[in-house]
Each structure stands twice: as structure tokens, then as C-alpha cells.
Amino acid sequence: MSGRTALVSGGNRGIGLAVARALHADGDSVAVTCRSAPPPDDDFLAVKCDVTSTGSVDDAVTEVEERLGPVQVLVANAGITRDALLVRMGEEDFLDVLDTNLTGAVRLVRRTLRGMIRRRHGRIVLISSSSALSGSPGQTNYAAAKAGMVGFARSLARELGPRDITVNVVTPGWIDTDMTAALPGEARDQAAATVPLGRFGSPDEVAAAVRFLAGRQAGYITGAVVPVDGGIGMGH
Numbered sequence: 001m002s003g004r005t006a007l008v009s010g011g012n013r014g015i016g017l018a019v020a021r022a023l024h025a026d027g028d029s030v031a032v033t034c035r036s037a038p039p040p041d042d043d044f045l046a047v048k049c050d051v052t053s054t055g056s057v058d059d060a061v062t063e064v065e066e067r068l069g070p071v072q073v074l075v076a077n078a079g080i081t082r083d084a085l086l087v088r089m090g091e092e093d094f095l096d097v098l099d100t101n102l103t104g105a106v107r108l109v110r111r112t113l114r115g116m117i118r119r120r121h122g123r124i125v126l127i128s129s130s131s132a133l134s135g136s137p138g139q140t141n142y143a144a145a146k147a148g149m150v151g152f153a154r155s156l157a158r159e160l161g162p163r164d165i166t167v168n169v170v171t172p173g174w175i176d177t178d179m180t181a182a183l184p185g186e187a188r189d190q191a192a193a194t195v196p197l198g199r200f201g202s203p204d205e206v207a208a209a210v211r212f213l214a215g216r217q218a219g220y221i222t223g224a225v226v227p228v229d230g231g232i233g234m235g236h
């Protein structure tokens with residue numbers, strides 16, 4: 001399965017960058033999308049893409065197809081948070097988070113799917129969150145979007161099973177990236193104390209699960225939700 005074309009959204013930093021590096025190490029030709037800065041590595045094709053725009057997703061995937069060939073591995077990783085208690089959350093913050101995290105992933109899947117169907121092979125991995133399953137105060141928008149990814153993935157897994165296309169979800173817990181860097185020290189310590197393993201995870205630890213699900217050995221796994229959360233969800 002080496003030599004495939006893999007596309008990772010938001011692969012310029014954080015979890016997406018770790019995933020891109022892991023897939024590259026497995027021999028895949030890797031493209032990453034970025035809105036802002038390109039990735040620090042020269043090993044990937046970097047394409048500009050805003051996942052909230054269908055036209056931007058279309059242009060980005062077209063560029064990847066032209067330069068690397070049809071996408072066989074898609075990792076929908078781009079995501080944002082706009083945390084606030086629901087009583088104080090503006091509708092725009094609710095909708096923006098859904099549009100980026102959930103509909104952004106759907107746009108990428110829809111654009112890459114036809115090529116996978118034609119080749120009767122594909123691997124789709126969606127990066128959700130442990131808060132999709134456990135809930136998280138201040139994150140009604142984010143948890144709704146991330147839970148939506150689970151229902152989307154499981155329905156799609158049933159649609160695509162006969163074509164040898166697997167669709168799985170990874171639910172990270174607290175991971176050390178820019179997304180969690182804004183947490184003040186005390187809040188960070190409190191968060192780590194709720195994790196059975198007692199610490200934040202690393203992007204590489206999430207990437208290891210994605211790499212497995214994208215690989216040959218996961219060929220009989222689809223519709224799964226795989227936690228990488230230090231035990232917060234106890235397997236859920």
C-alpha cells in the first residue's frame with residue numbers, strides 16, 4: 001500500500017503535521033492543506049485551502065490530483081474551537097465551528113470520494129474529539145460538530161464498505177498543540193488531573209492511531225471510533 005496519495009487537511013501544524021509525517025514515513029506521497037503558513041517540512045505538497053469553502057476544497061484537491069494523483073487516503077483534521085457557555089454564545093460561533101469541523105470534513109470527503117470509488121479502494125479518517133462522546137461545558141458547538149462526524153462516518157462506512165473504502169474516526173483527548181496552548185497553567189494541571197494517564201498526549205500519539213487506520217493492517221476496520229485520550233473515555 002505504499003506509494004499512495006494521502007491528503008491531510010490542516011497538516012501544516014499540530015496533529016495534522018504529525019499525521020502527515022507518519023504517512024510520509026510509511027511511503028505515501030503526502031499533500032497537506034494550509035490556510036496560513038506552509039508546513040515546516042519540504043516532504044509534503046502544500047496546497048492552500050479553506051475547508052469552509054467548497055470552491056477552495058475543489059481547487060486544492062484538483063491541484064493534489066494533478067501533481068500527485070487521485071487521493072486514496074484522506075485525513076480530515078482541520079478544526080477550530082470557539083468556546084463559550086451556550087447562553088453567551090453567538091449563533092455565528094456555533095455555525096462557524098460546525099462549518100469548519102463537520103461540514104469542512106464533509107466537503108473534503110465528497111470531493112475525494114469519486115476517485116476512491118473508481119479505484120475501489122480508499123481510507124478515510126476523521127479527527128473528532130473525546131468531547132464528542134463525553135460532552136464538555138463551553139463546547140456545545142464543538143462537541144456537536146465532533147459528534148456529527150461520528151454519525152457521518154458510520155453512515156458513510158455502511159455506504160462504502162462494498163467498495164473497500166473504510167471510514168473511521170479518531171477521538172483525541174487533551175493533546176499538546178496550539179489549540180490547547182492557550183490554557184493557563186492551573187487549568188492545564190486540572191485538565192491533566194482528569195486524565196487516567198495523568199498527562200496531555202502528543203500529536204505523534206494521535207498520528208500513530210491514524211497511521212494504523214490508514215494502513216493495510218486495518219483493512220477490516222470501518223465505522224470505528226478510536227480514542228487516543230489517555231483513558232478519559234475508558235474506551236468510548
Ligand SMILES: NC(=O)c1ccc[n+]([C@@H]2O[C@H](COP(=O)([O-])OP(=O)(O)OC[C@H]3O[C@@H](n4cnc5c(N)ncnc54)[C@H](OP(=O)(O)O)[C@@H]3O)[C@@H](O)[C@H]2O)c1
Nearest residue numbers: 010014015035036050051077078079129172175177178179
Ligand atoms: N489539541 C487537542 O487537544 C485536540 C483534542 C481533540 C481533537 N482535536 C482536533 O484535532 C484536530 C487538529 O487540532 P490541533 O490541536 O492540531 O489544532 P491546531 O494546532 O490549532 O491546528 C488546527 C489546524 O486546522 C487548520 N484549520 C482551521 N480552520 C481551517 C479552515 N477553515 N480551513 C483549513 N484549515 C483550517 C489550521 O490551519 P491554519 O494553520 O491555516 O490555521 C491548522 O492546521 C482538530 O480537528 C481538533 O479539533 C484536538
